[in-house]
Amino acid sequence: MTNGIESGRILLALTGMAPEFWIDELHKAAPGRPVTLAPDGEVDPSIHYAIVWKQTPGLLARLPNLKVIFSLGAGVDHVFGDPDLPDVPIVRVVSENLTRRMSEYVVWQVLDHHRLGPRYRAQQADRVWHEDRDQKAAADITVGIMGLGELGRDAAAKLRVMGFNVTGWSRTQKQVEGVTCHAGDDGLGPFLASADIFVVLLPLTPDTHEILNRDLFQKMSKRGALGAPVLINAGRGGLQNEADILAALDEGLLSAVSLDVFQQEPLDPASPFWSHPKVTLTPHAAAASNPSSLIAPMVRQMDAHERGEALINLVDRNAGY
Known part of the structure; x- marks a missing residue:
C-alpha cells in the first residue's frame, strides 16, 4: 500500500491480440503485480487497473x-x-517508439507518391522503360496533415527535414514550428486548398466519422505538381467513406491513396481495394503496438498514481480523445 492506495490486480483485456507477449512484459515491469485475463466471477473487486484493446462491452x-x-x-x-x-480516468498511449513508427510510415508513403513509386512498379510489371526527366523536388510539394497531436507534429517535423512544405488542420488551433496551421470548420476549406498530399492522423470521434468523403475530396486542391491530390489514411478506418474513396479515384478527384486502416478489419478478400491500381494497401501496420515500449510507461503511471501523483496523457471524455 502506498499513500493509502492498495495495489490491485491488472486486467489484460485484448480482442484480436495474443496476450502472451503483453503478459511477459507486465511480469518484467511489475513483478509484484498479479495479472489476469478475466475477472473472477460476475463482480471482481480485486482489479484496480485495466489494459485494454477492444474490450468486451460490459466487462x-x-x-x-x-x-x-x-x-x-x-x-x-x-x-x-x-x-x-x-x-474512471482513461489514459491513452503516448510512446516515442510508436510515434517514430508512425512517422516512418508517413514519410515512406509520402516519398513513394512523390517519387512516383506506383507508376514505376506498374512499368516494371509491364517491362516498360520510360525515363521521367521532370522530377519534382520536395520543395515543390505541400503535405497537409489532418490531426496535429503527438503523431501529426512528429510526422510534420520529419517531412520538413526532407524539404516538404507542410500545412496542418486540427479541431482546435495549434502552433507547430514551420507548419501553417488551420483549425475548426472555418479553417478546413483553406487547409484543403493548401496541399498536394493529405496525411490523415485524426482521432475517430462522432465529429470525424466518415470525414473523408466526396464533399471533402471535391474541396481538395487540384493545382499541385501531382495533379489530383493523394490521400494517406493511417488514422482510423471509421474516418473514411470507402465507397466515396473508390468513386473519387475512378473520377479523378483523387490521383492515388495509401490506406492502412479500414471500416472492417481484416479487409474482406472481395474488397475492390485489393486490386485497384491506384491503391496502396497495408494491413493496419503503420505503427504496431510494441509490448516492450508500451507496458513499462503504464506501470510507471500505476506506481505514480499510488503515490498520489497525477496521471498524464488523460483522455478528454467530452472530446473523445
Whole structure:
C-alpha cells in the first residue's frame, strides 16, 4: 500500500491480440503485480487497473474498484465502443517508439507518391522503360496533415527535414514550428486548398466519422505538381467513406491513396481495394503496438498514481480523445 492506495490486480483485456507477449512484459515491469485475463466471477473487486484493446462491452463494469483504464492504441475509440464504460480516468498511449513508427510510415508513403513509386512498379510489371526527366523536388510539394497531436507534429517535423512544405488542420488551433496551421470548420476549406498530399492522423470521434468523403475530396486542391491530390489514411478506418474513396479515384478527384486502416478489419478478400491500381494497401501496420515500449510507461503511471501523483496523457471524455 502506498499513500493509502492498495495495489490491485491488472486486467489484460485484448480482442484480436495474443496476450502472451503483453503478459511477459507486465511480469518484467511489475513483478509484484498479479495479472489476469478475466475477472473472477460476475463482480471482481480485486482489479484496480485495466489494459485494454477492444474490450468486451460490459466487462469493465464488473470491476467496482477499477481506478484507471489504459488503452493499448494511440486512438481510444475502441474503448468508447463500450456503452457500459465506467466513469474512471482513461489514459491513452503516448510512446516515442510508436510515434517514430508512425512517422516512418508517413514519410515512406509520402516519398513513394512523390517519387512516383506506383507508376514505376506498374512499368516494371509491364517491362516498360520510360525515363521521367521532370522530377519534382520536395520543395515543390505541400503535405497537409489532418490531426496535429503527438503523431501529426512528429510526422510534420520529419517531412520538413526532407524539404516538404507542410500545412496542418486540427479541431482546435495549434502552433507547430514551420507548419501553417488551420483549425475548426472555418479553417478546413483553406487547409484543403493548401496541399498536394493529405496525411490523415485524426482521432475517430462522432465529429470525424466518415470525414473523408466526396464533399471533402471535391474541396481538395487540384493545382499541385501531382495533379489530383493523394490521400494517406493511417488514422482510423471509421474516418473514411470507402465507397466515396473508390468513386473519387475512378473520377479523378483523387490521383492515388495509401490506406492502412479500414471500416472492417481484416479487409474482406472481395474488397475492390485489393486490386485497384491506384491503391496502396497495408494491413493496419503503420505503427504496431510494441509490448516492450508500451507496458513499462503504464506501470510507471500505476506506481505514480499510488503515490498520489497525477496521471498524464488523460483522455478528454467530452472530446473523445
